Amino acid sequence: MRRESKNLKADLNTRRSDLLRDKLLREISDYERHLAELKLNGSHVNFTMIQTYKELISARQAMLKRLPVHY
Secondary structure (H helix, E strand, C coil): CCCCCCCCCCCCCHHHHHHHHHHHHHHHHHHHHHHHHHHHCCCCCCHHHHHHHHHHHHHHHHHHHHCCCCC
16 A cells, blocks of 8 residues: 655745746846847847847746746
């Protein structure tokens, strides 16, 4: 017969997820700033770097959405 655990609560380290959330938000902000600067540089438009920053921002936003939500 299989034993079932009475404690089914997930053991999440909320401090760690807060640190990761803060880091992701900082990175998103930095990449958005770099992207804006790149777009303002009218003399030479680097479409490859623009696309790279968009992908970096998108990837971090996806990671942010997957973090556990706690109050």
